[in-house]
Amino acid sequence: MKKFVNAVDNILAESLRGFAAAHADIVELSEKPVFVRRAGAPRRGKVALISGGGSGHEPLHAGFVGRGMLDAACPGQVFTAPTPDQMAAAAAAVDGGAGVLFIVKNYSGDIMNFEMGAEITGRENASIVTNDDVAVENSTYTTGRRGVAGTVLVERIVGAAAEEGADLAACRKLGEKVNGATRSMGVALTSCTVPAAGRPTFDIGDREMELGVGIHGEPGRKRVPLPAADDIAETMLNAIGGDLQPKQGAPLLLFVNGFGGTPLMELYLMYDAARRWCAGNHLTVARSLVGNYTTSLEMAGCSITLLQLDDDLLRLWDSPVHTAALRWGA
Amino acid sequence: MKKFVNAVDNILAESLRGFAAAHADIVELSEKPVFVRRAGAPRRGKVALISGGGSGHEPLHAGFVGRGMLDAACPGQVFTAPTPDQMAAAAAAVDGGAGVLFIVKNYSGDIMNFEMGAEITGRENASIVTNDDVAVENSTYTTGRRGVAGTVLVERIVGAAAEEGADLAACRKLGEKVNGATRSMGVALTSCTVPAAGRPTFDIGDREMELGVGIHGEPGRKRVPLPAADDIAETMLNAIGGDLQPKQGAPLLLFVNGFGGTPLMELYLMYDAARRWCAGNHLTVARSLVGNYTTSLEMAGCSITLLQLDDDLLRLWDSPVHTAALRWGA
Numbered sequence: 001m002k003k004f005v006n007a008v009d010n011i012l013a014e015s016l017r018g019f020a021a022a023h024a025d026i027v028e029l030s031e032k033p034v035f036v037r038r039a040g041a042p043r044r045g046k047v048a049l050i051s052g053g054g055s056g057h058e059p060l061h062a063g064f065v066g067r068g069m070l071d072a073a074c075p076g077q078v079f080t081a082p083t084p085d086q087m088a089a090a091a092a093a094v095d096g097g098a099g100v101l102f103i104v105k106n107y108s109g110d111i112m113n114f115e116m117g118a119e120i121t122g123r124e125n126a127s128i129v130t131n132d133d134v135a136v137e138n139s140t141y142t143t144g145r146r147g148v149a150g151t152v153l154v155e156r157i158v159g160a161a162a163e164e165g166a167d168l169a170a171c172r173k174l175g176e177k178v179n180g181a182t183r184s185m186g187v188a189l190t191s192c193t194v195p196a197a198g199r200p201t202f203d204i205g206d207r208e209m210e211l212g213v214g215i216h217g218e219p220g221r222k223r224v225p226l227p228a229a230d231d232i233a234e235t236m237l238n239a240i241g242g243d244l245q246p247k248q249g250a251p252l253l254l255f256v257n258g259f260g261g262t263p264l265m266e267l268y269l270m271y272d273a274a275r276r277w278c279a280g281n282h283l284t285v286a287r288s289l290v291g292n293y294t295t296s297l298e299m300a301g302c303s304i305t306l307l308q309l310d311d312d313l314l315r316l317w318d319s320p321v322h323t324a325a326l327r328w329g330a
Numbered sequence: 331m332k333k334f335v336n337a338v339d340n341i342l343a344e345s346l347r348g349f350a351a352a353h354a355d356i357v358e359l360s361e362k363p364v365f366v367r368r369a370g371a372p373r374r375g376k377v378a379l380i381s382g383g384g385s386g387h388e389p390l391h392a393g394f395v396g397r398g399m400l401d402a403a404c405p406g407q408v409f410t411a412p413t414p415d416q417m418a419a420a421a422a423a424v425d426g427g428a429g430v431l432f433i434v435k436n437y438s439g440d441i442m443n444f445e446m447g448a449e450i451t452g453r454e455n456a457s458i459v460t461n462d463d464v465a466v467e468n469s470t471y472t473t474g475r476r477g478v479a480g481t482v483l484v485e486r487i488v489g490a491a492a493e494e495g496a497d498l499a500a501c502r503k504l505g506e507k508v509n510g511a512t513r514s515m516g517v518a519l520t521s522c523t524v525p526a527a528g529r530p531t532f533d534i535g536d537r538e539m540e541l542g543v544g545i546h547g548e549p550g551r552k553r554v555p556l557p558a559a560d561d562i563a564e565t566m567l568n569a570i571g572g573d574l575q576p577k578q579g580a581p582l583l584l585f586v587n588g589f590g591g592t593p594l595m596e597l598y599l600m601y602d603a604a605r606r607w608c609a610g611n612h613l614t615v616a617r618s619l620v621g622n623y624t625t626s627l628e629m630a631g632c633s634i635t636l637l638q639l640d641d642d643l644l645r646l647w648d649s650p651v652h653t654a655a656l657r658w659g660a
Binding site for chain 2: 002003004005006011012014015016017018019021022023055056058059063078189190206207209226228229230232260261262263264265266267268269270271272273275285288289290292295297298300302327328330
């Protein structure tokens with residue numbers, strides 16, 4: 001296993017200390033239990049947004065803590081759900097009196113532990129479960145569809161609304177609207193290696209691609225010989241578009257997300273392929289996001305996400321955001 | 331070769347089209363000859379900053395075109411210098427009447443072609459050559475030290491000064507000051523694969539690390555068994571610090587740069603190790619940058635850079651920047 005590591009058991013703690021020190025203007029780290037909170041939280045009267053999940057998907061979620069996005073993130077060990085006490089402690093730390101909204105990717109372990117965290121917090125709360133992955137209906141760790149890179153879009157748009165003063169019910173409703181308008185699918189060219197395992201999660205041939213892979217390396221739809229980039233984009237977007245049924249003339253957000261091991265040069269090439277597919281299908285790409293935002297350690301591959309926008313979502317997307325991994329506006 | 335590609339000959343063109351479309355609010359693409367220019371350039375009376383070099387180091391340099399940084403970037407083919415006509419055309423496109431400053435990494439091909447570009451442009455110009463890599467004195471493609479990730483810091487700080495109205499001589503002098511106060515060193519855990527070659531640039535054992543690697547996979551100081559993260563940071567920082575001789579009590583910028591294939595989680599762990607080394611050596615880390623900013627395609631590895639700051643450089647570093655890959659401030 002070729003990784004920068006001192007001791008496998010300390011990877012998460014050391015990485016989070018580095019993250020918190022590098023972004024001390026934006027976040028603060030709690031070590032026991034582990035969570036990352038927005039500097040200056042709680043904000044009185046603001047709905048507090050909390051997400052979390054297994055580590056190894058960085059910058060998700062801690063990289064999205066800050067103004068206009070999350071108030072706290074609860075990282076578990078690599079590809080392992082955080083424990084309920086983390087969510088309860090984070091809720092206590094960032095609740096400004098307007099309640100807590102948990103944003104949870106649809107994995108059985110996350111669902112269970114976030115539910116328990118919500119129960120023991122004793123605070124007013126609600127939850128959104130993201131399940132944007134159209135690849136498969138059930139999977140290794142999931143009943144129903146998996147929550148993947150589309151979660152970033154939910155966190156951003158609901159984070160914008162919470163920043164503007166939307167109440168808990170409105171934030172939850174908006175989150176469900178965004179999740180419902182979001183579809184994703186991913187492909188992997190190589191496996192990732194979980195540090196505690198020390199070997200690749202799956203084997204894949206030199207000329208093979210896993211179509212519909214999950215963000216932990218879970219199997220997708222099938223193993224295929226590596227196609228040309230345009231064909232990969234077409235296959236993913238046919239699946240996404242067939243499910244989303246985007247409206248012609250209405251604005252879309254096109255998001256090409258790297259899984260960690262694919263060069264930016266190739267991600268922009270995939271974005272170009274996806275953009276041409278949209279143009280060929282008379283679809284309007286109004287906003288774009290390209291980069292490594294929901295990763296699977298060093299896995300080579302990418303996902304494509306489409307989000308159907310409207311005027312309200314456009315405005316919220318464009319409003320200022322200031323986090324370690326996503327920032328724009330004043 | 332496992333890459334997202336349609337045809338090897340079209341990788342650069344398709345990737346740049348994707349980049350320009352995804353960031354149409356910030357940049358415009360010229361295809362013949364190839365360069366990326368800042369939207370709205372030329373700016374009357376502003377010194378125009380132009381950089382460039384082989385592709386495969388993304389987001390360097392096109393990702394740094396925008397307010398407070400570069401006015402244009404000239405990308406060559408992967409790991410291949412751009413041609414003089416690219417620099418001349420870019421200069422003509424973005425010169426606002428205050429002259430052009432070329433920022434060139436110290437590689438023989440880049441130096442030669444930027445010099446020819448400067449000659450044929452017929453515009454007032456000056457050049458800065460970056461050479462921040464302390465690993466080796468001469469290298470595969472370089473006489474003298476290589477210019478590596480420290481180039482990002484030069485582009486940012488000189489870009490800030492140009493935005494404020496500094497003239498060509500002042501920008502050049504500032505660039506030389508920043509380059510002179512910057513030292514870097516890198517390590518590789520895996521090779522990259524140049525698309526046109528189709529196979530890894532170098533062989534490396536399952537438990538080996540290349541110490542002092544260049545950003546094209548050039549050999550460094552030696553091949554060693556993979557050390558612990560703290561030991562890697564210490565070795566790099568001893569070399570960097572021994573050369574830079576940073577002042578105790580004076581502010582430093584600590585930059586941990588990923589080469590493309592290393593997860594963000596490990597980069598923050600390396601940043602934590604580097605930060606502890608600085609603290610142990612009574613050095614003050616005043617600013618930080620962690621991420622994939624000067625990459626070598628999908629190479630796993632990272633570099634560490636230290637920049638000795640002063641009040642003037644701190645102020646310029648903090649001033650607003652708005653590019654695809656680096657943005658903060660209003």
